[in-house]
Amino acid sequence: MALFDRFKADRVACDEIIILRDIERGVPIQPELPPGSTIDPDRTVVEAAITECKLRTDLANDRFFFTADAFISKDIAxxxxxxxxxxxxxxFNITFPEAMVAGCRPSQIQPDILRRLRCQIYDIKAQEYLTLDPAAGTFDETxxxxxxxxxxxxxxxLIPTPTPTVSPTVAPTVTPPICVVVSTLALEIVAGKIRAQIGPSALRDQLLHSVALAIKLLKMGLVQEALVVLSALTDNLQFVFNSAPFRRQxxxxxxxxxxxxxxxxVNAIR
Structure with missing residues (x-):
């Protein structure tokens, strides 16, 4: 009987690029601002990390809506x-106004899947536009x-579990195809980077296990299955990336x- 590893992965129902805005007027500044004071955009840094994404399914209007909570960090020079x-x-923490996802509708998704949907946010790019009012000692921001x-x-x-083939006789040594050698070498580099960048933890063990599984699958010739494992690994890392700004580098x-x-x-198997 074949053995399988049960691998959890997120499947995407739809995705969309959306712009969120927050406008604040008359934010007070405590330091003295003499006339002619200006904001230096080159030394001003704004970072955003999404802390939660809440999905709302509106069956009556056949629409998806989401609300994003974020932590905003600003250094304004x-x-x-x-x-x-x-x-x-x-x-500070901020909740952006509810926004609609127009890329798909609840009616397009199977009912059993509809109950399991949630939202995730990736590829965050923050821009801020500031206007300083030295006389009032405030600034406006968008x-x-x-x-x-x-x-x-x-x-x-379900990914087949790599199992060694037991033979009563000594099998001849077989040189792996060059595509397997190149691919596994690239994954060994990934494993080395994980060990170098992440200290001993459950996260590191999980990542290394996924890389090791992908290498075994490649050696078995199960390229598509290995790519599935790497896709799930990328999704997990991206989620941690968005929720833990201190680990982003x-x-x-x-x-x-x-x-x-x-x-x-992909290039090696072509």
């Missing part, structure tokens, strides 16, 4: 004539987030190596 420049640091919203549902994929390096490995695999 202000140049003051005759005084040292100052950096204003802000950090924060724009461009995000990719995915409506997904969790599914279980390390995870970006790993995600980049996984993308390269997937390209190497």
């Amino acid at each position: 202000v140049d003051r004539p005759g005084l040292p420049s100052v950096t204003l640091e802000y950090g 924060l724009i987030l461009t995000v990719t919203v995915k409506i997904v549902f969790e599914d279980q994929i 390390a995870l970006s390096l790993i995600l980049g190596d996984i993308a390269v490995a997937r390209i190497e695999i």
Whole structure:
């Protein structure tokens, strides 16, 4: 009887690029602002991390809506004539107004899947437009987030468990095809990057297990199954990337190596 690993992965029902806006007027500034004070856009940094995405299914109007909660971090650099420049640091939680996902409708999705849907947000790009009013000691701001919203549902994929073939005689040594050598080498680089960038933890063990499984599948010739494992691995990393800003630099390096490995695999089997 064949053995299988049960692999959880998110399947995408639809996705869409959506723009979220937040406008604030008359935000007070405590430091003194002499006339001629300006905001330096080159030294001003705005970062956003989505903390929660809430999906609402409107069956009556056959539409999906979502609400995004985010943590916003801002370092606003202000140049003051005759005084040292100052950096204003802000950090706060915000809930953006509910937005509609127009890329798909509830009527297009099977009822059993409809109950399992949730939303995820990827590829966050933050832009901020600031206007300083030195006389009033305030500034106006318009924060724009461009995000990719995915409506997904969790599914279980059965991947054959690699099992060694037992033979009563010693089998001759077989040189793996060059495509397998190239592909597994790329994945070994991914594993090395995971060990270097993530300390001992359940997350690291899970990532290394997925990479090891993908390597075994490649050696068995199960290329599509290996790519499925890597896709699930990428989704998990992207979720951690969005929810843990302090890990973004390390995870970006790993995600980049996984993308390269997937390209190497596809190119090697052509």
